Amino acid sequence: MKPPNTLNPTSDKDREITDVVLRDGTRLGSFIRRRVRDTAEADDILQDVFHDLVQAYHLPAPIEQVSAWLFRVARNRIIDRFRKKKELSLGEFGDADDIDDEYRLDLALPAPEEGPEAQYARTVLLDELQQALDELPENQREVFIAHELEGVSFKEMAAQSGVAVNTLLARKRYAVLYLRSRLQEIYDDFDM
Numbered sequence: 001m002k003p004p005n006t007l008n009p010t011s012d013k014d015r016e017i018t019d020v021v022l023r024d025g026t027r028l029g030s031f032i033r034r035r036v037r038d039t040a041e042a043d044d045i046l047q048d049v050f051h052d053l054v055q056a057y058h059l060p061a062p063i064e065q066v067s068a069w070l071f072r073v074a075r076n077r078i079i080d081r082f083r084k085k086k087e088l089s090l091g092e093f094g095d096a097d098d099i100d101d102e103y104r105l106d107l108a109l110p111a112p113e114e115g116p117e118a119q120y121a122r123t124v125l126l127d128e129l130q131q132a133l134d135e136l137p138e139n140q141r142e143v144f145i146a147h148e149l150e151g152v153s154f155k156e157m158a159a160q161s162g163v164a165v166n167t168l169l170a171r172k173r174y175a176v177l178y179l180r181s182r183l184q185e186i187y188d189d190f191d192m
Contacts, residue, residue, distance in 0.1 A: 013057050013058065016057065017053060017054055017057050020066050020067075020070070021050060021053075023067075024066070024067050024070055025046075027151060028046065028049065028070055028071065028074060028151070029042070029046050030151070031071060031074060031150075032045050032046050032049075032078065034151075035078050036078060041081065045074065045077045045078060045081065046074075048077055049070060049073050049074045049077060052073050053069075053070065053073075056069075068150065071149070071150045071151055124186055125183065125186055128182060128183060128186050129179065129182075129183060131182075132178065132179050132182040132183065133145070133179070135178075135182075136178060136179075139171055140171045140172070140174055140175040140178075141175065143157065143168050143172045144171075144172055144175040144176070147172055154168050154169060
């Protein structure tokens with residue numbers, strides 16, 4: 001017989017997982033669907049991410065920032081799917097509240113399977129992107145990463161930070177312009 005105040009750790013974890021799915025499921029699904037055109041494939045990725053969440057929740061070490069973890073796993077799953085198809089396009093990281101293409105960074109990476117030159121170009125582009133991100137002013141970098149990589153909308157950012165949507169749009173625009181100029185030199189070098 002159990003003592004009356006003992007919690008069932010399995011049901012607590014199940015409840016936590018349910019809370020995470022309810023809290024982040026819609027936003028995560030939108031994040032994936034904006035990057036994967038095929039609805040069935042997007043749904044598969046979403047299911048895979050939630051499966052990974054369940055598996056991770058049953059490990060002894062807890063996940064620190066669950067929402068960030070989910071979006072990172074989703075992004076990695078999307079990249080893996082595109083790699084398998086020999087097409088990797090990270091240029092669809094827009095959002096419904098983007099005004100036009102000047103707020104988007106279209107980054108097309110060659111698939112690693114395309115040979116040694118493609119692998120080298122990919123490595124150089126990703127290294128250059130990381131360096132360029134590090135060079136951005138902090139407020140521009142934060143907006144760019146939150147919107148492009150974590151799928152946070154400008155409205156959500158504005159509500160969280162108290163910064164006006166137009167200011168956030170401007171910060172992202174400046175970040176995109178800078179990143180485009182930095183990466184264009186690499187694209188030109190590789191004749192992409």
